[in-house]
Amino acid sequence: MTNDAVTLYHAPRTRSSGVRILLDELNAPHELKILNLKLREQFSPDYLALNPLGKVPTIVHKGAVVTEQTAIYPYLADAFPQKGLAPAIGDALRGPYLRWIAIYGAAFEPAMIDHAQKRVSEPRAMSPYGSYEEIVGLVRGQLAEGPYLFGERFTAADLLWGTALRWMVVFGLIESTPEIAAYVERIAGRDSVHRIGKSDHEIAEAQEAAFAAAKPD
Template structure:
């Protein structure tokens, strides 16, 4: 019998974000590891994600791609985990989840590519400038223990992953507020469990 939830990933990808969220949700799932050069580009997987990118999940026949969407979906699909605030209290939750998926992701990627928008272009790009994005992000994580208030949520999984990776690889500014937030995140059992699972899948030469 096919699993109710199938997780497509590669341990050297954003699939680590989705894995962490699956572990936080307490979901039971089947893992399918794909290779960049072969199975990720195969027709069988393109039927799941035509972009030939991971991660993706298939839950009871429904496909979800894009890490932020996967995090939000799993929070709703597994409500007992308490990973989304009540609907009437979701303003900050949605704001910062999609701030991370939009301006932060864009700013970090363009900086890594050596692209800095001109003053004229800053009005066109959603993040304005890298420095402005980092300042806004710093203010958000410094405001409370978690990004949407007093309770950990799916928004912390996604935004927190951006910060943890950024600190590790030097793609975001190293600031005390980011380090403090990252330390809180890294103490979560689900985060540690997810890393152990993905680290065990890493190729020996990696």
Template sequence: MISDRKLTFYHSAPSRGNIVHWMLQELGIEFDVKMIDIRNGEGQTPEFLALNPLGKVPTIVHGDTVVTEAAAICCYLADMFPAAGLAPAFDDPMRGEYLRWLFFSPSTIEPALIDRVRKQEAGDRSMSPYRDWDTLMAMLRDVIGNAQPWILGEKFTTVDVVMGSAIRYGRMFDILPETPVFEDYIRRINLRPAYVRMQEIEAPYVEASMAV
């Protein structure tokens, strides 16, 4: 039974682990948390490197299964716990669109945000994961602007957890432009009870990290 498998979430706050923590709150399932102080080298212990050779969070262990990378973890969790309704079924025609946008965030949006912070140009458009900044912004405005109210329509899905986190991060640090399209979408995220719970649980860890 899937529900009988112990689920351990390796996390560090603040980090991309927040994406998985939000996902876990949306699922409403039981899990253990092991906080890893990445800055103090806890990600480099032999025990943790055996789980994630890059020494990164988030990482989960579900029974005998180890999953790393935030989007992959969220995809796995949605499929393992289908009762939450956060992913289309495998035979649902929306499954392709779901997977497209689920992995669009780490493969396309995040590289663009990093380049923007570093003030790097996309370079050769044919080799850039996001073509160029203006093209990506036009695409994001269209996708988020047409959310009704969520990216795949009326139903909130894992896509909103993963891509929503990227949009929220981009606006939090003024990497993405201020526009009602993004702000309205973020406001809808902020009203989700699972997101509120995640933020409340994370707050002490974030405050402690800022005090160091």
């Protein structure tokens, strides 16, 4: 590994899979530290020293610890700019790019979780997203411009949104409307998604076997 390598603390079939896909797209040197969530390895003292919330993903790069998807995606795209997955400072798309990454974490995902849990976000003045219908309408309107969030410009934000929308559709958290379905299919068809999906499947199977072996008779 080079001095520029990223360490990714990863568990398959979680939010960290999207970060693996981003690292693949960036062709960034990296090392995987795989955690078996079934064995609660995310709560080991060593890992909690890095991420006290016991969540994945977490990355370490040049001594810096970065957690939270909405920090990790722009960080990595800026750290490895050769692929052009982040509009540079001064680019007219820089602001909208950061805005849509922020919308994902600050508004969209909280709305989806509240909707799934049948929680009503009240009062409105305290809601981070207004209403479920409003945030879904905002996303659908942006995707209708296609093929990516910013027209023809593919960015790291598309990997965040595309991978998240895919599992949200699968679990019925959001309706697979034509624009959402087309976008999810477009992102899911990328070679990086296929590569990481295959690898994550193999890791998950090995973890299931390890969990089964560890269960008492």
